[in-house]
Amino acid sequence: MSSPLHYVAITATDGELIGYLWADATVVDLVHRSASSSRAYDAGTRWWRRADDARKRGLAPLGVLTLLSRESDVGPVTGARDLAAIEELARVVTPEDDRRLLDQLDRDNAGAWHELAEAFGALTDEDRDITWGGGQKQANGVYHVAFPLYSRPLKRAVAALSGVGAVTPEHRWVDSPMPQPSPDGRLSAADAVRAATTIVRGERFSDGTIAAAVQDGLLDAVVAALRAWYAQQAHPHHDERPLLMCRFCGGSPAADVSFRAHRGLVVLMGFKKADGPMCMTCGLAVYRAYTTHTLCVGWWSPLSLFVFAPLALVRNVLAVRRVKRLPAPGPGTLGPRYDPGVPVHRRPRAYVALVPALWLLLMVVTGLSGGV
Ligand SMILES: [Zn+2]
Known part of the structure; x- marks a missing residue:
């Protein structure tokens, strides 16, 4: 170490x-x-x-x-x-973290979502042009602390964010930076919850947090993202697959697959299975290890030769196709990632499988030639 x-x-x-x-x-x-x-x-x-x-x-x-x-x-x-x-x-930030925040949104409260749309739709330029009160010197020479003057419609719109559940203690905003929209001004739904929570809770500790979010467009991005999320809930068959995390390294995306290894020695028959979810890197590593193992020691009993080993190999090939279709995984969160190493055809142990294959061929040839 x-x-x-x-x-x-x-x-x-x-x-x-x-x-x-x-x-x-x-x-x-x-x-x-x-x-x-x-x-x-x-x-x-x-x-x-x-x-x-x-x-x-x-x-x-x-x-x-x-x-x-x-x-x-x-x-x-x-x-x-x-x-x-x-x-x-x-x-x-893991897909699990995002999902936990989205679970805070009240998808069944249609009235609250309607209110969010109404309240933001009703905002005028005057509501968005926030003026500040206070700040003037008082008779005793002390400056009065300045504070933003939010209009009634703006307060209503901000309250509507809480109404849909977007302001939540599940987001520990004090420890997290304010989410920033992408260059085209968009936020993910989970980031919208993070931003809404930080904006609304932050205002209690620092006057003007809401005013800043109105002026730089963050509040509009929050509402747009939340409303898009809600619209998608109405069409649940539209991309609702949950994002899986690799069980080995914690990276995403991952596919739910199983790989098998078979040991077919005459007296010692063994089955090994690794279940997903696995990311592309870890899945490929498990595939190569299990397939090579089966090719090497999978053959040495009649049932293994004709049933178990071929079955394990075919199932592995089907499973690895799903893993290979995944894009490269994002950062791992559980620890180091498996090293896939070299492909199966470059592993000498895999060529042990030629022995039963050649033996089978020999049987067929001698059978056809009538044992001559
Ligand atoms: Zn992984």
Whole structure:
């Protein structure tokens, strides 16, 4: 272990990724995932306390990670270049994070969505041209603090965001940057929830957050994204497939596939199966390993030769076609990714399969020639 830093990924009991406990020569600390839920954040704090207790009992930092990594919710101890690399991992937003926020939207409250459309449609240029009150010098020489004067229609429109569920404690906005629309002014629906929450909650701590969002167009992008999401809910057959996460590395997209390996020795018959979801990289790695294994040791019993080995090979080929159709996966969140290595035809072990194939050919030829 030559890396200066090590970390373990910590998962909640419901499968949500909480964050990363890391250790160097002197310190054990936790990096929370910025997009995690409030519940995961609290759970992370409890994990940090356990690590801290173990450290205070005299365990070395790396020893703390090793100890905790024996638990089922903790991943293997992994090396990292530096703390920045772990922090980058913690900034990854998973499809699961997006889905959790979209679940906060009240898709069944048609009245609230109607109100959102109405209230924003009714805004005039005067409503959008926000003036500030206060700021003048008072008789005692003290300046009155300036505050934005929001019109009644604008307040109604902002309230409508809460009405559809777009302002939610599920988004920990204090720890996250304000989402930025793409160059063509668009936001994803989940980012619209993040932005709506930050704008509306932020106003309580910092006057003028709403005014800024009105002026730079962010609020309009939020409403457009939310309304597009709601319109899509009305046509659920339109691209509703949930985004899967690779079970090995946490990358997306992933396909739900199974790969099989068969060992057909006369006395020892064995079946091995790996179930998805898997991303393209990890899926290809599992395919190559399992297929090579089957080609090498899959043949050595009659039932294996004619049934199990061919079946496993055909099913693997069908499954790998689905994995290969996936685009390259986004950043992994669970840890390192499997290395697919070289293709099956470049693995010497695979050519053991030529032995039963040649034997079969020999049987056929001698059969046809009448055993001459
Ligand atoms: Zn993967």
